Amino acid sequence: MKESSYKYAQVYQAMREKIAGGTYRPGEKLPSLRQLSQSLKIALITVQRAYAELEAEGLISAVPRSGYRVAVPVSFGEKPRNPLARPLKVDGFGSDFLSSVTAHNRNPKLLGLGGASMARELLPLRHLAECSRQVLRESFEQTILYEPWLGNLELKREIAKRNQRWRGESSLQECLITSGGTEALFLALRSVTRPGDLVAVESPTYFGLLRMLKALSLRVIELPTEAATGMRLDLLEPLLRRREVKACVLIPNFQNPLGSLMPEESKRKIVEMAEAKGIPLLEMETCADIFLSGERPLPLQAYARNGGVLSCISYSKLIAPGYRIGVLQPGRFLAEAAAWKASSTLASPSFPQLVLARFFRYGLADRHFQRLRSFFQLQIPRMIDLLLRELPPGARVSQPQGGYLLWVELPQAYSGRELFQQAVSKGISLTPGEIFSSSGRYGNFIRLNCGLAWDDRLISAVGTLGRLTRKSKKP
Numbered sequence: 307m308k309e310s311s312y313k314y315a316q317v318y319q320a321m322r323e324k325i326a327g328g329t330y331r332p333g334e335k336l337p338s339l340r341q342l343s344q345s346l347k348i349a350l351i352t353v354q355r356a357y358a359e360l361e362a363e364g365l366i367s368a369v370p371r372s373g374y375r376v377a378v379p380v381s382f383g384e385k386p387r388n389p390l391a392r393p394l395k396v397d398g399f400g401s402d403f404l405s406s407v408t409a410h411n412r413n414p415k416l417l418g419l420g421g422a423s424m425a426r427e428l429l430p431l432r433h434l435a436e437c438s439r440q441v442l443r444e445s446f447e448q449t450i451l452y453e454p455w456l457g458n459l460e461l462k463r464e465i466a467k468r469n470q471r472w473r474g475e476s477s478l479q480e481c482l483i484t485s486g487g488t489e490a491l492f493l494a495l496r497s498v499t500r501p502g503d504l505v506a507v508e509s510p511t512y513f514g515l516l517r518m519l520k521a522l523s524l525r526v527i528e529l530p531t532e533a534a535t536g537m538r539l540d541l542l543e544p545l546l547r548r549r550e551v552k553a554c555v556l557i558p559n560f561q562n563p564l565g566s567l568m569p570e571e572s573k574r575k576i577v578e579m580a581e582a583k584g585i586p587l588l589e590m591e592t593c594a595d596i597f598l599s600g601e602r603p604l605p606l607q608a609y610a611r612n613g614g615v616l617s618c619i620s621y622s623k624l625i626a627p628g629y630r631i632g633v634l635q636p637g638r639f640l641a642e643a644a645a646w647k648a649s650s651t652l653a654s655p656s657f658p659q660l661v662l663a664r665f666f667r668y669g670l671a672d673r674h675f676q677r678l679r680s681f682f683q684l685q686i687p688r689m690i691d692l693l694l695r696e697l698p699p700g701a702r703v704s705q706p707q708g709g710y711l712l713w714v715e716l717p718q719a720y721s722g723r724e725l726f727q728q729a730v731s732k733g734i735s736l737t738p739g740e741i742f743s744s745s746g747r748y749g750n751f752i753r754l755n756c757g758l759a760w761d762d763r764l765i766s767a768v769g770t771l772g773r774l775t776r777k778s779k780k781p
């Protein structure tokens with residue numbers, strides 16, 4: 307064997323063993339190419355070759371601006387369940403525990419690792435203030451009158467113009483301005499289901515969706531969802547063949563809580579599969595503009611051919627949660643969605659629509675999203691590093707491809723609920739994993755928010771979490 311091939315094989319084998327033996331844990335940063343070449347006194351290209359091989363095997367992954375990290379196993383230790391199992395009634399939602407979690411997530415006195423919302427210093431305060439002043443100066447009267455029932459025309463034009471870059475033709479469809487993403491999802495579900503219907507969702511999934519399914523008396527099937535690539539289409543396909551699923555709801559771009567991104571090819575496939583069977587697909591977009599590498603991912607709707615995708619968008623996560631502005635592009639279900647809008651909120655509040663229309667018109671949204679992307683490209687890897695240092699051995703942290711949430715699996719013996727209670731008593735909020743499913747899974751998981759300034763308070767809170775975790779073993 308040539309000397310260089312021999313050295314390459316040695317580096318490759320040594321790293322492989324360190325990963326398998328747990329010296330380097332899932333998500334942990336590996337020595338840089340340069341560091342390793344210097345410490346082992348071998349050529350950079352030899353280390354590069356070894357890393358390329360490990361990457362091709364899926365053992366490590368290159369993270370933009372952060373170097374190489376140990377890959378996180380995609381399915382987080384969850385055994386795939388039989389998707390043809392009995393559908394569940396959505397139990398436990400609307401419970402006291404869920405209300406207590408969401409109340410703590412909003413408590414400004416706690417350090418907010420719980421809610422999926424950004425600290426105010428990351429929101430575009432100055433630009434929104436300037437747009438608000440202009441609206442009050444130039445069109446105060448309009449702010450106290452009804453806007454058109456389906457939304458302010460200028461805002462809809464601005465949104466369509468912006469979205470045309472990735473939605474193509476579908477951006478020209480009629481859309482409704484809604485009261486947050488929540489109303490968009492509610493109108494979409496009402497438009498395509500009736501009480502008792504069966505709906506397929508990702509697992510884990512956003513607890514607000516499960517609460518809504520319960521409120522609408524819908525039954526649910528939770529499909530295994532991978533931390534890297536999203537819903538398992540190989541399991542969805544037989545499910546759609548065998549059961550009368552009336553709708554499928556998913557968050558293809560940076561899922562809440564996993565941060566997964568469905569590959570474009572899978573998006574094309576799922577839309578094709580659902581349209582062929584006439585099953586509406588509902589998608590939610592909250593953070594698609596915060597991609598940590600590559601380009602802005604496409605929504606499912608970009609692949610729709612016959613209006614079978616209902617797209618819900620929320621601006622709460624990235625611009626202004628209190629404005630309560632969302633969008634529903636209901637595909638071929640416009641008449642149904644508009645009728646439900648007429649009998650729910652009739653029209654959304656005028657003032658935030660007028661302010662947002664300016665915010666988009668002046669190009670401020672694009673600048674803001676660019677700033678957020680730069681921030682989270684640094685923030686996510688440093689939060690992962692800190693968590694892996696502080697949490698007990700065996701803990702695993704997701705590697706989201708966008709958005710600003712982390713999904714953390716603690717070893718089986720630990721309880722997310724217990725940790726939540728302990729954390730609150732120390733002034734920290736977090737979201738226990740169990741509320742992301744209606745079937746009592748994810749008891750040893752938590753979801754953490756990274757949308758906070760990187761400062762001593764945050765660093766010390768993660769240290770406190772690490773100490774508390776060790777005390778949160780299940781009774």
Ligand SMILES: Cc1ncc(COP(=O)(O)O)c(C=O)c1O
Nearest residue numbers: 422486487488512562590620622
């Ligand atoms: C996936 C998803 N959909 C909807 C919402 C709620 O959005 P809004 O505040 O705009 O109603 C959230 C908030 O966490 C979410 O994560």
